Amino acid sequence: MEALKSLTAQALVVHRDNIDTDQIIPARFLKVTDKAGLGDALFADWRYAEDGTPKADFVLNQPWAKGRKILVAGQNFGSGSSREHAPWALLGYGFRAVLARSFADIFRNNALKNGVLPVALGEAEHGKVLAALAANRDEALTVDLEACAVSLGGERIASFEVDAFARHCLLNGLDQLGYLLHFEADIARYEAERSQRAY
Amino acid sequence: MSQQAQTLVDKVWDRHIVSEQPDRPSMIYIDLHLIHEVTSPQAFAALEERGLKLRQPERTVATMDHSTPTDPRRLEVLDGQSRKQLDLLRRNCEKYGVTLYGLGHNRNGIVHVIGPELGLTQPGMTIVCGDSHTSTHGAFGALAFGIGTTEVSHVLATQCLLQHRPKSFEVRVDGELPEGVGAKDIALAIIAEIGTDGGTGHVFEFRGSAIEALSMEGRMTLCNMSIEAGARAGLVAPDEKTFAYLEGRDFAPKGAAWQAAVADWRSLSTDEGATFSRSLTLDASKLAPMITFGTNPGMGQAIDKDLPRPEDLGSDQAAAELQKALDYMGLESGKALLGHPVDVVFIGSCTNSRISDLREAAEIFKGRQVAEGVRTLVVPGSQDIKRQAEAEGLDAVFRAAGAEWREPGCSMCIAMNGDQLSPGQYAVSTSNRNFEGRQGRGGRTFLASPRTAAAAAIKGCVTDPRTVKAG
């Protein structure tokens, strides 16, 4: 996982609530056996017509949208399935942070494990971000994981919470498997106790 | 362990703590890890990359379900990409010594159907799968939840996960369900009430007289839908019905071990005086058959109500969301949904493909015909269920009515295997998600119970099942 300390980048807004993982990446793209190349399938049904041509009115298809690294959405982002293809697709497209009012539990976990930072904002702070981007879509945002803060034009507008361990891993580009493997002795002890059980 | 009054969730949790460190999530042990073709390939690749072993092959069980054709010709109609995924799962299972109930196996089926059926799912266990509907197994008093592929690799390698203790959310349903109303209607009513994120950060414990009265199949339907309300898991305390369901199943303990297990499982209920973080109470006697009209499972209501109006909603954002959903669905606010034409009826999925669901549907199909122009698929959840249904003659009822009787699999629930809606088509479906395009690009889904789905099939439109008597 690529470390993330602080990110200053332009953003894209898809202002909808309950953006489910079937919208983030439809199931027909889950027939892969690796993680690469899923960026093209991100929001596929909103992004492309049936024949594969980009839909002119969808924000990801605007010429200015290229290279944006922050996605701004509404409430309950990532609801639905546990498919990790959702953060893989976001990452594949180039997004490193999603700013939303709230996140579904499984998506949040999956995103953090892939270097995509879910930032939950309160109503007022979320409103500020939307207003700033409505006024100037090219406005850069800073998402600072060290300070757990979001700033706009150099001014800190929100702080956010992240699980302490996930933050530690993301700041340092660590994955959790290495940490888990470290507890081999505890696992073995647990398993030995367990095998004493009468069933 | 503490002497304080505890919830069921906390009891199961405490039994599985392997290690707790400051500022770190708890490390918990996983008793049963279910895997399938779609969310496991990259996890096995992670083991491979690091040269790790699978820690507990006997706690890992695999099936093929998401992309398997339900067409009786099966392998002939399998697409190349799906074939590659299935082949890879087979190779991974062989290499790492995992039991596979694959395509062609006489116990194959949907992962959340075969776990309980084989007796793998047991009270007090922790159960995970790279699949959000793992919550289904909570019906047995197990703490069961969906995980992503990275976590699948963690469990493969260590049999453990890093997790925070979930908060518990009491969902109490008392009273007697009216005729024609079942577990699916309870589930849809709960989600309509609290929304698709109402349970975020929590685990549901379903309790109350209406829950006790549900069959194990009904409890599975209800727990299955927990995730649609945002709760990663939902569970029901085990009772005599649970034990009766499990006794004698392939992997259930036998003899003295069975006695010991049941004695232990009886302690798995929430103590008197334990507190929940949140509570919700529903009166079962007031429930009606439910149906969804929108593009998430929270957009549901009693089937005989008129469609909601965006202008009646509190916030502009909510009104805009509802309008978008109605537009996608091609529906007009304020109108009735009853009588709305239907193109496809799907009876299946890990929510409603069990024998009781098929019996419920067959009662309505019996002696009747599927309406002209309606395609009806009945997809049993497993080979076991298929055999049982055939032994009871249910397949003959479906076929005589003009419905298709298919091979087991996820099928049109996720539309990865060729079973899918065409753009614009309307389906009444017993599955769990009505997201845009979930059942095929541009398809429009009304979620409902097997009874309501069967009634729609014979009438050709959205129909109140209470108006269609058993045939």
Ligand code: SF4
């Ligand atoms: S039936 Fe549907 S919800 Fe259930 S496991 Fe299969 S795809 Fe997932």
